[in-house]
Amino acid sequence: MELKITTHLGNLLQFCIDNKAHIAGKLLHAHILRIGYFTNTFLSNRLIELYSKCGHIDMARQLFDKMPERNIYSWHAILDSYCKANKLDNAHELFVQMPERNTVSWNTMISALVRNGCEEKALDVYHRMNLGGFVPTHFTLASVLSACGGLGDIVCGKQCHCVAAKICLDKNLYVGNALLSMYSKCGCVKDAVVAFGDLAEPNEVSFTAIMGGLAESDRVEEAFSMFTLMHRSGIYIDSVSLSSVLGVCTRGGNGEFCVNSQMDEFLCNVHGQQIQGLTVKLGFESDLHLTNSLLDMYAKYGDMDSAELIFSNLPEVSVVSWNVMIGGYGQKCQTDKAIEYLQRMQLHGFEPDEVTYINMLAACVKSGDLETACQIFYRMECPNLSSWNAIFSGYTQNGNHEEAIKLFSEMQFQNVQPDRTTLAVILSSCAAMGLLEGGKQVHAASIKTLFHNDVYVASGLIGLYSKCNKIEVAICIFDRVPALDIACWNSLMAGLSLNSLDKDAFTFFKQMHGKGMIPTQFSYATVLSCCAKLSSLAQGRQVHAQIVKGGYVNDVFVGSALIDVYSKCAYINGAVQFFYEMPCRNTITWNEMIHGYAQNGCGNEAVCLYKHMIQSGEKPDEITFIAVLTACSHSGLVDAGIRIFNSMQEEYGVEPLLDHYTCIIDSLGRAGRFHELEALLEKMPCKNDSIVWEVVLSSCRVRDNVNLARRAADELVRLDQQNSAPYVLLANMYSSSGRWDDAKEVREMMIEKKIFKDPELHQKCEGMPSENFFRFSISPLRVVASVSNVVPVAMLPSDDPVPLSTALTIQFYYSQCHPFIYYRVEVRMIRAGIAMVCCVLLF
Structure with missing residues (x-):
């Protein structure tokens, strides 16, 4: 009779557990107490499970503490309730107190720790489980492999793989999926592919995991092939699988200069449209998560028209949807549209979250609207670290380095801990300002936060000390970094070049290559700059051969640096040949070639190439005009230079700067066309610059124009009264013309004004x-x-x-x-x- 009552009450409690019927469960609890069955361990365990399922953990614990007799299931019931409620401290305390444990106990604790991001503690519990002699199950291994993937601990992951093979669980679908996911997260895609091949019957989880791993390693086409295989094999395709393959689409083809990457981008866009068609066919067009993935794909491609169409037809909109649209317009530098979506979002009753503000900040920063970015930032009650980093990047990109450093100090006062990105950005600002003391303080902050050995931060420190003429300190930092990457090598090589140690930089490049480091575009551009400054054609050709071997010969920045080397080494034919062999060029390439002609006295060729540049559709910039005007000046092409100078603003909207005026003044002065020179001096805006008048004075000496020379000297004296150069030049000019009285007058003027040729020695x-x-x-x-x-x-x-x-x-x-x-x-x-x-x- 007692067994029958217990069974009946147990069934009723199970019904309450399944339906989370808390009130009915409490009535049953009262009935159990009234009929004297409160000592029944089975019913007490069910009650603990009921209270836990209904979210009343304290009541479950009170019941557990009052139980006269407990078995292992009682302990498991309350342990499981703590784990599901994410009360890990209580769970761990209870786990330690357990009189006995079995595999379920260990599995419950390990899975809870992994689920809450405590992977290291989970692995520690797993090792203790092994020491206790417990054999792991497929649940154990799946959780532990997930922890290894989260930590990127490939050694521990391979050990678990060996254990799984030893106890014949490596073919288990649950363990196999965890294995390939672990290998994918650790970047061992080949091992992930092998693990996938070992699965007898892969399911949608298996395909989703391997697609993600292939996409992360930029094997996009193989990831699509896996999805095709999944579809043809009849594996059920759910919304998660479709979202995963859409994520693959967003990773395809981000090349900026290479034709092949543009083709990859086109193919990935086509694949994305096909996935969208399959989404509609399978009836998932109303799935919010999936449609947000579609929005994200089109937004990252910059196809905002398609994104607008999807957004307008969404049956349900979430904050994520609005954020994707704001971020998409931000990437296209359309700040007005991003702000419009933010306002619409608030009108529809959605409150902006951290992602919204970060997307808006990124939009303003990318478009250069720093004022709006600051307004958004200071409107945030408690900006997170990503927001701080975004505003720092905005200040740095706009050259407001002083403001970035001030804001960093404010960040310190607010006790916000910087990360590697923060420190690297602030170090770049200190380097740009030559602020050594400020950089040392950031260095101290990096040591305090244990980021000083991070390769990203170390690269910034090397750049800082190099630009502040502390190359010895930069080398010391480089030598202390435990795991160097190519960025650190590049930074030190650039620092050596910056400090005129070009031979050392070239030697350093060879050491880098000898240690198996694969040079990047920046590496080649830096070492080519060293070759150019050393005028070493032989070394330049050696690097050229390595560039061809490394596959960077079609890179426009490397190609531009090669043209510069050949031009400065007077090998203009080599520069021209390489220029015309380049598959794609940008403004920098054209500028380098025009400047190369100018350096080698080929003025006519420089002007012809400038015209060719215009005909090709490339828009000239300020540097282009400096190069071609320099060529005209050095080759005596005065009329051509004047025509090009006059076309700057009229045809191309480029405002002439000081360097442009200096080039044309030098050109007119060399030709002795002083009337035109004086007319230009009258209308030019930058008269208060000593460089202009020094060029005028130099031209007057060559052509013996004493009157204009006197005016130029007076202007130079007006700009800097203690500058002895104009007096000396003018006196020498009078002396060479036999005007000894005027020369004497200039000397007396120097005595009167106490102007000395070497003021330091005089002091x-x-x-x-x-x-x-x-x-x-x-x-x-x-x-x-x-x-x-x-x-x-x-x-x-x-x-x-x-x-x-x-x-x-x-x-x-x-x-x-x-x-x-x-x-x-x-x-x-x-x-x-x-x-x-x-x-x-x-x-």
Whole structure:
């Protein structure tokens, strides 16, 4: 009779558990207490399960604590309730207190830890389970393999694979799916493909996992082939599988310069449209998750018309849908449309989340609308780290490095911990400003947050110290990075080149290549720049051969650097040949070739290439005009230069800058067309720049135009009253024309204004007694540099001939009354073995 009642009550409790009938369960609990069955362990276990299922964990625990007798199922019931409620601390405490455990106990704890992202703790529990002598089940291995995949721990994953093979579970579908998922997440796609092949009957989970792994390794076509195989094999295709293959579509063809990648992008777009058709055919067009995946695919392709069409026909819209549209328009730099969707989103009652704000920030940053980006950022109550990084990137990209550094300080005060991206961006700002002390503080912050050995941050640190002329520190940081990547090698190589250590940079490039590092486009561009500065044609050709072997010969940036090398090494024919062999060119390529012609005195060729560039549809920029105007100036093509200069703003909307005016002024000055030069000086906007007037003064010296030279000198003096160059040049010009009185006037003016040719030496001498003297030890036949601001009132030894083996000490008396006179000491050989010491007046 008792067994019958227990069975009946147990069935009723099971009905309440299945239907989450909490009230009815409590009534049954009261009935059990009334009839004296509260000591029945079976019924108490069912009650614990009921309260847990209904979310009343405390009541379940109270019941568990009051049970007079507990069995392992009682412990499992309350442990499972804690695990399902994600109360891992309570679960672990209870797990430790369990008088006995079985495989179910271990599995429950491991799966809960994995589910809550505690993969390392899950592996630790698994190792303790093995030490306890428990044999893992397919549930155990599936959870542990998932933890290995999450941690990227391929060693532990392979050990689990061996265990699965040993206990004959490697062919189990559940374990097999976990294996291929683990290998995919760890980047071992070949092993994932093998694991997939070992499955006797792969299901939709298997195909979805292998497609994701192939797509992550950019084997997009193979991922599509897997989906085709899945479809032809009759495997049930659900919305998750379709979302997965749409994710594959978004990863296809992102090439910017290569024709093949554009073809891949086209094929992936076609595949995406086919998947959309299959979605409609299978009746999943109303599945919100799937339609959001479709939206995301079209948005990432930039096909916002198709995205608009899908969005307008959605039966249900979520925050994700709005975010995708905002992000899509942001990627196309259409900030107005992104803001419009944000406003529509709020009008429809949807509150923006973190992703919304990040997408809006990214949209504003990419389009250069930093003002709107700042408004959005400061409107956020508690911006997350991604938001901080987005606004930092905006400041850096717009050259507002000082604001980025100030905001980083504010971030520190708000106790927001930076990540590798934050530190790298701020380091780039410090490097751009040459802010060494600020960079050191960021370096300290990276050490505090344990990111200093991260390759991304280390690369930024190397760049910072290189740009601040601390190349030794940069090398030290490089040597301490435990696992170097190509970015660190590139940063140090660029730093060596920046510090004029081009030979060292080239040697470093060879070391990098010898260590098995595969150079990137940046590596080749940097080392080619070194070859160009060294004017080393032989080394440039060596690198060219490696570029061909490495498959970068069609890259426009590498190609442009090669043209620069050949041009600077006076191998203009090689530069021209390579230029015309390039399959695709951009503005930089054209500019380099035009500049190459200019450097080698081929003005006519430069002008012809400039016209060819226009005819090809490429739009010239400021650098293009500097290159072609330089060519015109150096080759005497004055009229051609004037025509090109006049067309800048009229035809191409390029505002002439200082460098353009300087080129055309130099061209007119070389040709002696001073009337046109003066007319241009009157109307040019950048008159208050010393470079312009220095070019004018130099031209006047060549053509002996004294009047304009005087004006140029006056302008230079007006801009910098302590600059001695215009006085010296003008005085020399008067002297060469025989106008000695004017030259004397200029010298007297220098004395009156206390302008010195070498102000640093004058400052050292100033305040010293007038009778003080200086000694200079020289060796015979060695010309000593100019001795500024010193008048030889007496000179010892005298001008008597002396043997060449004698070391000489020349003694000068300092005099403040003639600070404008310059002398040079020379040793002149008058016959074999005999020299004469002379004092030569310079100016």
